Amino acid sequence: MKWDRRTFLKTLLTWGVSQAGLEWFNQEPKLQKYYQTLAGPTPRKLALLVGINDYSNPFTLKGCLTDVERQKELLIYRFGLKPQDIVTLTGRQATYEGIKRAFEEHLVQQAQTGDVVLFHFSGYGNLVQLDSGDVVRGLIPHGGIVSNKGQPIANNFLEETLQLLGRSLATDKLTMVLDTSYEYLGQDLQSNLRVRSFPHVSQQVNPQELEFQSQLTEKFPATKPRGMILRAISDGQMAREITSNNLSCGLFTYALTQSLWQLTSPSKIMITLAKTTQEMVKLTGNKQEPQSQKSDKQPLFTYYLLPTSSQGTEGIITAVDDQSNATIKLTGLPIPLLEEYGLNSCFRIVTDDNSTPLIVQLRSREGLKGKVNLLEKSESSAASPLQVGQLLQETLRCLPKNVGLTVALDQNLERIERVDATSAFSSIENITSVVIAGEQGADCLLGQKNQADATDSKTKTEKYGLFWPGGITVPKTFGQSGEAIKSAVERLRQPLKKLLAAKLWWLTLNQESSQLPIAIALESLDQNQEAQIIGQRQTTRTAKKVNRQPFSDFSPISHGLIQLPRNSRLQYRWHNQGDDPIYYLLLGIDVRGEAIAYLPHPEQISILPGETLVIPSLSPGLNLTVTSTPGWEQILAISCQSPLNKTWETLTESSGFKPNQEQILTLDNPLKVAHSLLEDLHLASAINSELMETATDSYKLDLKTWATVSFVYQVI
Incomplete structure (x- = not known):
């Protein structure tokens, strides 16, 4: 794409910038400078990507090579880097x-300059102890873990050295x-996620490293790092890897690249980090929060780059087999959806014209x-044939009807505990597999939580219960100390049904790919x-041009986490x-671990075109209030072009249902509600069933007909 002034302004309009916004652009020095850079000689774009899985036994990781691959594909197909300008170092090269x-x-x-x-x-x-007593951060290269008198030690590439190299650019x-x-923090696994912290502090630094660092400091004495550093963690946290369906990757890298694939407009770095955090918080809560380290000159856009296309995407074509067949990469799907993503799902090839889509x-x-x-292919279509690098947008999502839970x-x-638990799970419907933590992806983990004995503060009691994959406890799943593990598994039948219901609800999330034009704000009173807006969700991939700022009084939360008293x-x-x-409908899991639903009054079950509705209405006695217990809640806001009749019918079977009124229900059978929703x-x-080879064993969901968005917040 040639970035002349006309193309740049046209692209801003495509991204939803209004005519008034263009007038603002003409007066905005930063954007003018960006345009001048783009309109001038094209700056070179260079990348060095390093990923190391295999260190020395038993210190191995699984997802680092996938991280490098995802970044490389993103840079080439999303941001237009030339393959020869990207150097990758993996394994023994690094x-x-x-x-x-x-x-x-x-x-x-x-x-x-300007590249x-x-x-x-x-x-x-890991951490590195200097002779001065200071403790600094170090990256461990391949071959950097060696044995000294039987103890593993690390020869590091200090992060400070890396920043000094950055100054030399x-x-x-x-x-x-x-x-x-x-x-x-004492664990190679946090719940079912592997951590990327080496379990030993380095007590010395390679003398060559110190000498090299001294040379760089003498040449480049500036005190602040150049550019921007994006970290997977905040201080005191551990970066994790996630494993799912023949895939292992860094949770941060996956969420970051997924967010950048789905960009529909140039994204400031803090907005990108907020969206990345929103994806991660569903798995880890606040146990892994990405952070940025800034320099004096901040990038206007993430990576200092504009995407080559203004449209978000769920995949790319990576190889063309023949005129009708191709190999693709699913780059923009969230990991929980990827686990269950079904065959026969369909994608539209993104083109620059208005021809009939392929x-x-x-x-x-x-x-x-x-x-x-x-x-x-339509005879009137002028679209190009299949080509490497073409972007794919989801149009039809197929989900199997037999989705179950994997328990880690x-x-x-103890071994006998694992044997007994596996045997007990075999009798529970909808448990598809039981695995050892860290071996593969799982929906939850069965483990023990230590608690102080009320009668003796020095005594710890262990209780069986469930954890989310990132280590957050599932409320109301822990029993009494001394309970047999088979009894614990039997006791967990109902909580497991709630977890499966939540999984099915989450499989409908489609804010970035939905073509149904809606916008929803979460407000505190x-x-x-x-009312004050504390969160906003909006679908953007719509045929109709819509206001990209429907709630003018909203300013995004920079860190991506919503915290509520x-x-x-x-x-x-x-x-x-x-x-x-x-x-419309609200469904979710609250702090107590209960499945809840909001039902509107039967006379107000729809929202008319152009209308804005406040939910719940100001009905006397009906309040949507978070609990007095700290924890996490996730609420899904579901919109559909057609009435949700089966879901409504199932909800009316709940014991607390009251006819002819607006209400908030605690659900007796959330799993049945989930299946009813998918059926609706x-x-x-x-x-058209002729499009589908499997007409009965999967749900086929058209992205034009529904939108599910998520609000996750922490009660503090």
Whole structure:
């Protein structure tokens, strides 16, 4: 794409900038400077990507090579980097000398003023004790873990050295992405996620490292790092890897690249980090919060780059097999959805014109890779044939009807406990597999929680219960001390049904890919009933042009986490931006671990085109109030073009249901509600059965007919 002034302004309009916004652009120095840079000689874009899985036994990671692969594909197909301008160092290539040499030769010696540079590292990190007594951060290269008198020690590439190398660049446009952590908290696994902290502090530094650092400090004495550093963690936290369906990757790198694939407008770095955090918080709560380290000159856009297309995407074509078949990568799907993503799902090939779109259908898949074939092409279509690098947007989502739960068993359980638990789970419906923690992805983990004995503060009692994959306890799942593990599993039948219901609800999340135009704001109410917006969700991939700022009084929370005081009162402002009525529903899991639903009054089950509805209404006695217990809540706001009749019918079976009124229900049978919801969305889609080879074993959901968005918040 050639970035002349006309193209730049046209792109801003495509991204939803109004005419008034263009007038603002003409007066905005930063954007003018960005345009001048783009309109001038194209700056070179260079990247050095480092990923290390295999250190020395038993210190191995699983997802670092995937991180490098995802970043490389993102840079080439999303941001237009040339493959020859990207150097990857993996495994044995990523030694101390290899990283140092590549940084100097590929980045320092080639980058000129105004060029864009990205450095990425995925691997182990740890703390390093200096002779002065100071403790600093270190990255561990391949070959950096050695044995000294039977004890493993690490020869580090100090983070300070990396920042000094950054100062030696001729350009200020440097981004460093560090998907690693430094402090070890006593566990190689946190619940079912592997950590990237090496379990030993380095007691000495390689003398060559100190000498090299001294040389750099003498040449570049500036006190602040150049560019931007994006870290996977906040201080004192550990970076994690996630495993799912033949895929292992860094949780931070996956969420970051997923967010960048789905961009529909240029994104400031803090907005990108907020969206990344929103994806991660669903798994880890606040146990892993990405952070940025800033320099004096802040990037206007993430990576100092504009995407080559203004449209978000769920995948790309990576190889063309013939005129009708291709290999794809599913780059923009969240990991929980990827686990269950079904065959026959369909994608539209993104084109720059208004011709009849090409549609491809998923025929096979392993992890992120899939095979698609081209469906019948209209004779009037002027679209190009299949090509490497074409972007794919989801149009039809297929989900199997037999989705179940995978349960991981904590590694700290005794062998006999694991055997008994596996036997007990075999009799529970909808448990598809039981695995050892860390072996593969899981929906939850069965483990023990230590608690102080009320009669003896020195005594710890262990109780069986469930954890989310990132280590957050599932409320109301822990029993009494001394309970047999088979009895514990039997006791967990109902909580497991709630977890499966929540999993099915989450499989409908589609804020980035939905074509149904809606916008929803989450608001907190003060004592005077004054509302303040604390979160906003909006679908953007719509045929109709909509206002990208429907709630003018909203300013995004920079860190992506919504925190609420206990007993806060909430409401949702639901805006229908389309041309047809929508039907709506709130479902979620509250702090107590209860499945809840909001049902509108039967006379107000739809929102008319252009209408905004406040939920719940100001009915006397009906308040949407968070509990007095600290913890996490996730609420899903569901919109559909068709009435949710089966879901409504199932909800009326709940014991607390009261006819002819607006209400908030605690659900007796959330799993039945989940299946009813999927059936409603399936019926609303009305997909031609001739398109489907499997007409009865999966739900087929048309992205034009529904939108599910999520609000996750912490009660403090």
